[in-house]
Amino acid sequence: MSLVVYLAAFVFGMTSVLLFRRPRRAMRNPLTVSTCAAIVLGALVFVCAAPATLATVNELTGIPNFGAPLTYGMLCAYSCSVLVLLINWRGGSRDRVRRRVLGAIAAYGLLMTAIVVLFSLAEADTERLRDLDTYYADTPFMREMILLYLLGHSAAMLVMCAVCIRWGREVDGPLRTGLRLILVGALLDLVGFQAAKYTAIVARWTGHDLDFLSTTLAPPMASLAALLCSAGYLLPSALAQWRALGDHRRLAPLWSLVKSVSCAPRPPTGWWRLPRARLQWREVSIHDALLALAPYFDHRVRERTRDSALRAGRSPHEARLAAEAAMLADAARRATAREEPPRTGGPRADGTYRLHATEVSGTGGLVELAQALRHPPSRTSLPGSVTEPEEPHVA
Structure with a gap:
């Protein structure tokens, strides 16, 4: 499982390399910075969530399950970065964008703080690398911590879906296609990852065992959703590069002349x-x-x-x-x-x-x-041109 998660993180992270290949120029563009931040944080979520990473973090800190608040906090940071990306993508006046960005950072900063506080108050001495959400679903403070991170991520994905649907009606071309990919990824995250987690946790509350939804179904759905979102982020830029390649080739006759x-x-x-x-x-x-x-x-x-x-x-x-x-x-x-x-x-x-x-x-x-x-015009190639009749051949 760790290998699959690391592979998803690698593919996810490579998207940011393609977008952020010229740091000096990219740093001047808030949209590029926020896009790369969202992709990098998404990749880090996968790295932190891998069982091998969780075991290493727990061993290094000496605290059982310390990797859980680290992963959940990283997921909250990713959710915040998604909202910041949408704010910068949508644009508007500088003051309005700044207020919204600071509001999103403040909200998710409080959420991350609450996760750390709840974990410190909980009793979670048994290390769980794959089924922590369901194993501690009934444990005081751990229960609230798990619900908080899920609700925070759900809010970000719901906002993303709403923005993609509304904005997709106003734009066309590659941007609309990219928004549709992001929308599909967000919906897959909501249905395949979060709904599976919620269902497994509620099943625990009611005395049933649907842990496979959280441990087996949710992780690959989250990976696929992230890959679709990253493809949506990258698509407009990739198509712009493709169009630039075509224009570069079409300019060859002019460039050869001058x-x-x-x-x-x-x-x-x-x-x-x-x-x-x-x-x-x-x-x-x-x-x-x-x-x-x-x-x-x-x-x-x-x-x-x-x-x-x-x-x-x-x-x-x-x-x-x-x-x-x-x-x-x-x-x-x-x-x-x-x-x-x-x-x-x-x-x-x-x-x-x-x-x-x-x-x-x-x-x-x-x-x-x-x-x-x-294709220069010629007397014989232009429409309506009349060519001089050939002289008859005399044998």
């Missing part, structure tokens, strides 16, 4: 740089190159290409992208050949023309420009 004129400093290379970091550097470098190429823009090339695309049936947006791609390719050729900037005259001769890619936020504009470069 990289020779970019003066952006190169970042440290290495396999550990995730796609979002690579994409961010490529965006900065491309924008730097576009600024360097602006004096070489020949607006006669742009206007001719745009007019041809419009006559061929392209939409105004598609025609603009095709025209800007042609102008950019011409500018890159001139800059590489060290030619003099063109003298096109007119209101755009001062280099103030703004490409569509620089007018929109995000990567979408650059990706559209890169795809226009990858």
Whole structure:
């Protein structure tokens, strides 16, 4: 059993490593910090709850069952961190978020203190590594301690379910999918872990023996619930990395064209740089190159290409992208050949023309420009184009 619990803790904890791989930057983001704290505390709960850990803690302290309040206190800390995560995830004014976070910490701090006090008042001299909850279900003070930790964890999971349901109606995409995974994990925790614990304890109170619910069913359900929640925490970030990888690849034609004129400093290379970091550097470098190429823009090339695309049936947006791609390719050729900037005259001769890619936020504009470069318009490929008839072959 200890091996299974340790494995769950390892998988759970690795999620935080993926999210907290750049500590300096991550520490500036309360959402990242609270997410990693919740995942790490969840992993520590599994480590503390393993029978091997409980036996070691009891032996080192010389106090039978000392591992119980340690595990329950860690579970309360995890429940508090879940609420803090939800508060930061939901957002709002800084003062409102701070008040709610401090309120959650204060409430669960009192709960953890009560658990320690109740354990010190109880008589629990028989070491129980697997069935402490049911074995001491009728013992004064231990009974209250067990109920307190369960109620505190139940409150956190119920709040999590309510927030996931309400917020899931307001968002879409990866965030909604992540919220649904967290909701399933929270419901599995409520039904598979907590309901099993409550049922086994109540059965003890009524003279029945359903200890298997607490000792056999509850632990794997808790592990599965935690893994689902961690997947929900990680999913939006993982999908964002996947999208960044796709955008990074789609920008390749544009980067291949302009990289020779970019003066952006190169970042440290290495396999550990995730796609979002690579994409961010490529965006900065491309924008730097576009600024360097602006004096070489020949607006006669742009206007001719745009007019041809419009006559061929392209939409105004598609025609603009095709025209800007042609102008950019011409500018890159001139800059590489060290030619003099063109003298096109007119209101755009001062280099103030703004490409569509620089007018929109995000990567979408650059990706559209890169795809226009990858598939340049031609007289034969544009819709509605008319090709010259071939001369008849004379034998």
